[in-house]
Amino acid sequence: xxxxxxxxxxxxxxxxxxxxxxxxxxxxxxxxxxxxxxxxxxxxxxxxxxxxxxxxxxxxxxxxxxxxxxxxxxxxxxxxxxxxxxxxxxxxxxxxxxxxxxxxxxxxxxxxxxxxxxxxxxxxxxxxxxxxxxxxxxxxxxxxxxxxxxxxxxxxxxxxxxxxxxxxxxxxxxxxxxxxxxxxxxxxxxxxxxxxxxxxxxxxxxxxxxxxxxxxxxxxxxxxxxxxxxxxxxxxxxxxxxxxxxxxxxxxxxxxxxxxxxxxxxxxxxxxxxxxxxxxxxxxxxxxxx
Amino acid sequence: xxxxxxxxxxxxxxxxxxxxxxxxxxxxxxxxxxxxxxxxxxxxxxxxxxxxxxxxxxxxxxxxxxxxxxxxxxxxxxxxxxxxxxxxxxxxxxxxxxxxxxxxxxxxxxxxxxxxxxxxxxxxxxxxxxxxxxxxxxxxxxxxxxxxxxxxxxxxxxxxxxxxxxxxxxxxxxxxxxxxxxxxxxxxxxxxxxxxxxxxxxxxxxxxxxxxxxxxxxxxxxxxxxxxxxxxxxxxxxxxxxxxxxxxxxxxxxxxxxxxxxxxxxxxxxxxxxxxxxxxxxxxxxxxxxxxxxxxxxxxxxxxxxxxxxxxxxxxxxxxxxxxxxxxxxxxxxxxxxxxxxxxxxxxxxxxxxxxxxxxxxxxxxxxx
Numbered sequence: 001x002x003x004x005x006x007x008x009x010x011x012x013x014x015x016x017x018x019x020x021x022x023x024x025x026x027x028x029x030x031x032x033x034x035x036x037x038x039x040x041x042x043x044x045x046x047x048x049x050x051x052x053x054x055x056x057x058x059x060x061x062x063x064x065x066x067x068x069x070x071x072x073x074x075x076x077x078x079x080x081x082x083x084x085x086x087x088x089x090x091x092x093x094x095x096x097x098x099x100x101x102x103x104x105x106x107x108x109x110x111x112x113x114x115x116x117x118x119x120x121x122x123x124x125x126x127x128x129x130x131x132x133x134x135x136x137x138x139x140x141x142x143x144x145x146x147x148x149x150x151x152x153x154x155x156x157x158x159x160x161x162x163x164x165x166x167x168x169x170x171x172x173x174x175x176x177x178x179x180x181x182x183x184x185x186x187x188x189x190x191x192x193x194x195x196x197x198x199x200x201x202x203x204x205x206x207x208x209x210x211x212x213x214x215x216x217x218x219x220x221x222x223x224x225x226x227x228x229x230x231x232x233x234x235x236x237x238x239x240x241x242x243x244x245x246x247x248x249x250x251x252x253x254x255x256x257x258x259x260x261x262x263x264x265x266x267x268x269x270x271x272x273x274x275x276x277x278x279x280x281x282x283x284x285x286x287x288x289x290x
Numbered sequence: 291x292x293x294x295x296x297x298x299x300x301x302x303x304x305x306x307x308x309x310x311x312x313x314x315x316x317x318x319x320x321x322x323x324x325x326x327x328x329x330x331x332x333x334x335x336x337x338x339x340x341x342x343x344x345x346x347x348x349x350x351x352x353x354x355x356x357x358x359x360x361x362x363x364x365x366x367x368x369x370x371x372x373x374x375x376x377x378x379x380x381x382x383x384x385x386x387x388x389x390x391x392x393x394x395x396x397x398x399x400x401x402x403x404x405x406x407x408x409x410x411x412x413x414x415x416x417x418x419x420x421x422x423x424x425x426x427x428x429x430x431x432x433x434x435x436x437x438x439x440x441x442x443x444x445x446x447x448x449x450x451x452x453x454x455x456x457x458x459x460x461x462x463x464x465x466x467x468x469x470x471x472x473x474x475x476x477x478x479x480x481x482x483x484x485x486x487x488x489x490x491x492x493x494x495x496x497x498x499x500x501x502x503x504x505x506x507x508x509x510x511x512x513x514x515x516x517x518x519x520x521x522x523x524x525x526x527x528x529x530x531x532x533x534x535x536x537x538x539x540x541x542x543x544x545x546x547x548x549x550x551x552x553x554x555x556x557x558x559x560x561x562x563x564x565x566x567x568x569x570x571x572x573x574x575x576x577x578x579x580x581x582x583x584x585x586x587x588x589x590x591x592x593x594x595x596x597x598x599x600x601x602x603x604x605x606x607x608x609x610x611x612x613x614x615x616x617x618x619x620x621x622x623x624x625x626x627x628x629x630x631x632x633x634x635x636x637x638x639x640x641x642x643x644x645x646x647x648x649x650x651x652x653x654x655x656x657x658x659x
Contacts, residue, residue: 092327191327219328226345230332231323238323239332246332253331 005107005114005153006281013282014115017289018123021081021183021208022271047071082142083120083127084178085113088188088195090134091233093161096277097217103277105214106161109187111281112212113156116185117149119285130174131156132188132195134163139173142182164234165194174198178207185210190261192234200268211265211272212284219254220276222247292370293631300364303357310353314344352646359642363635368628377431380422382415383408384463385435397422397434412466415442419615423450436610437461443608449618456614466606474535474598475500477509481518483539485577488585489515495591513537513598522570531566535598538572547572551597553584560597571597 050059050070060073087109096104113129120127121144128142129152138155140148178184184202188195190213203209218224224243231238258274265272273284295301326332344350379394380401381387387394387404395401397418398409419434426432433455441463476493477500480486490501493515500509504518508529515537516526522542530536537560538544547561550571559582562571575581584590 095325095327189327191330218326224324229323230326230329232329233325233327235329237329239329241332250328250332253333254328257331 003153003157005111005157006118007111010111010115010281011118013280014118014122014285017119017282017285019081019083019116019119019125019183020289021181046074048074081123081125082179082182083116083125084142084182084184085116085127085129086174086184086186086188086198087113087129087131087156088165088186089131089159089161089163090165090192091162092189092191093214095161095216095233099217100277104161105189105216105277106159108214108275108277108281110156110159112187112214112275112285114149114153115281115285117152119289120144121146121149127152128177129156130177131159132166132171132174132198133159134166137166137170137173139177141177165192168194171198175202175205178202180206181208183208183210185212187212187214189214196261196264199270200264203268203270209268209270210288211270212288213261213272213274215274215276217276217278222250222254294368294370294628296366296368298365300366301361303361303364306361307354307357310350310357311344313353314346314350346649349646349649352642352649356639356642356646359635359639363632363639367631367635369631370628376427377433378422378426379433379435381435382437382440382463383410383413385437385461386459387435390435410464413442413463414444415440416444416446416448416613417442419448419450419454423448423452423454423615426452428452431455433457435459436613437463438610439463440608440610440613441466441606443606443613445604447613448615450615451618453617454615456610458610466603472600473497473595474600475509475512476515476537476594476598477501477512478515479504479506479508479518481520483517483519483541485539485573485585486515486517488577488590489517489537489594492591492594496595516542527565527570530568530570533567535568536565536570537598538570540573540576542572544570544572549574551593553582554587559584559593562597 047060047063048071050072054072058072059070063071089106093106093109094104096102096107117127124144126142126144127148128140129138130140131138138159140151140155184199184207186195186199186202186209188211190196190199190211199209199211222243224247226244227240227242229238229240262272264270271288273287275281275284379390380397381390381394381404382397387408390404392403392405394404396404396406396409397415398413399418401418401422402409415436423432428451430452432450432452435457437460438458439462473496476489476496476498478486478490478493479502480490481504493499493501508514508525511532511534513535514526514529516522517537517539519541522536522538526536544561544563547563547570549558549560550562551558551560553559558574560571560573562569573582577585579586584593587593
């Protein structure tokens with residue numbers, strides 16, 4: 001059993017939340033989300049003996065013909081909504097603040113994915129995930145249940161941020177597997193335009209996309225002092241500069257970039273939130289789903 | 291009480307303060323890259339800052355202090371005139387020590403207290419008096435108890451920087467070890483140099499019959515007349531260096547030698563120099579009667595025996611009254627007691643070094659200059 005990636009206290013604050021989709025007009029099955037279909041779900045689960053009060057149309061008449069007893073066919077509950085968590089696993093995700101070297105962006109993304117899994121589990125929704133790494137995607141088909149949550153913890157625990165954003169041809173499984181009306185939550189820093197393009201393309205293709213941008217405190221406040229040799233972990237590019245001299249210019253540019261990103265999210269109908277590493281983990285989820 | 295430096299040139303070590311300054315100017319913070327994924331929104335400022343800046347002020351101050359203290363340590367700081375004047379009583383070994391306090395010392399090497407047994411053997415009294423006078427703080431009164439006869443005087447009456455209470459008491463010092471003159475055996479090695487026959491005859495007259503050619507083995511000890519032409523071989527030099535005497539003819543060379551033997555008219559007969567623990571003598575004239583009339587004098591063998599005999603011990607006995615020290619005209623400051631500050635400085639340096647290491651290796655540091 002892998003350790004719980006959620007920070008202590010977060011689970012309690014998640015209790016009041018549930019996943020909300022804008023297009024939750026499920027035709028699929030039974031769940032917290034409103035469904036137009038009636039009766040049991042599609043996935044067969046088990047037969048059980050008839051009890052008084054069961055609807056006659058639920059009786060399996062062919063089995064009655066063979067066994068001369070009434071059996072009721074039961075199906076698994078099936079939610080109309082599948083949650084896909086897309087986790088960026090590039091090198092920039094390994095970045096952390098100097099004051100908390102262990103709480104990297106990747107650790108936050110892993111905890112956020114676990115929190116989303118908890119929300120889906122509480123709502124009876126299926127959930128799956130895709131880890132976007134340079135050498136290939138790690139993809140898990142949506143499923144419900146505690147086993148899926150444990151699998152999420154186990155698989156994400158072994159990963160670290162490394163490499164660059166995967167090439168577009170490697171992203172084909174993302175567009176093939178994610179069905180229409182699925183809820184997609186993408187966790188990334190969205191500094192790479194390819195990541196933004198992936199999210200907007202999914203949104204354009206009819207998926208409901210939620211983008212959670214993960215920022216370090218240094219990126220928000222630029223709280224460096226003195227001279228530093230800044231290095232881009234993905235490109236390896238380096239820049240030697242004095243933090244005090246660079247601060248104002250950087251903050252202005254970064255604010256412009258975030259405004260531009262927000263405008264792009266709005267244009268493509270992507271719900272978005274920003275999570276900075278010094279905030280409680282449930283803050284963006286609360287802004288999005290409460 | 292004055293502070294002073296015995297070796298001000300040691301302050302040149304102060305130049306080493308440049309090392310920590312340079313280390314802290316090197317701006318190691320830039321040596322370790324900082325991961326920053328949002329680099330694309332950072333742009334190099336066109337004008338980099340010119341003002342030099344030091345990293346980690348506390349550590350820099352600790353290191354500068356450390357270097358400065360080390361420089362001070364090498365400059366050998368002392369405190370002059372720190373000790374208070376006090377009275378001291380010294381007793382010459384053999385003098386009556388009854389009635390002396392616990393603080394009294396023997397006038398012997400190391401100045402042991404008189405509660406210890408009296409040091410045995412020869413004691414250079416005059417030399418120790420000067421040493422004791424030089425190590426005492428100015429103004430300290432010195433009392434010396436001596437027996438009536440002193441063994442251990444030297445050629446000069448002690449001239450001290452203070453008046454000495456010179457108490458002559460009963461008792462007697464151990465006499466110096468008597469040295470009885472021993473006849474030195476003279477061996478002659480004749481290689482054909484003119485005049486060897488005179489030496490052989492003198493040796494026979496002195497009762498020594500060890501004469502032979504150059505090939506004959508050398509004697510174990512004593513004196514050797516090496517009258518063989520050519521350079522003096524190493525084995526003869528080694529023989530001399532073992533504490534023996536070697537006599538050489540006029541043809542040999544003996545650099546740096548001084549006249550040690552003059553004839554009745556005062557003309558030089560032989561010169562000599564020390565080799566190792568022994569001596570080498572060389573006749574400055576050919577051993578023929580025309581050049582060296584002393585050769586045919588009847589006392590030539592006795593003079594030769596004197597020349598090769600070991601030097602006599604100098605007389606060192608004097609009456610205590612005659613050896614009473616006099617006050618010299620030395621400067622008052624000479625011979626002041628000084629306190630060496632280096633042990634304390636070493637302690638301070640060690641403590642500062644520990645502090646520097648603690649500052650440099652504590653956990654809450656970004657980088658490691």
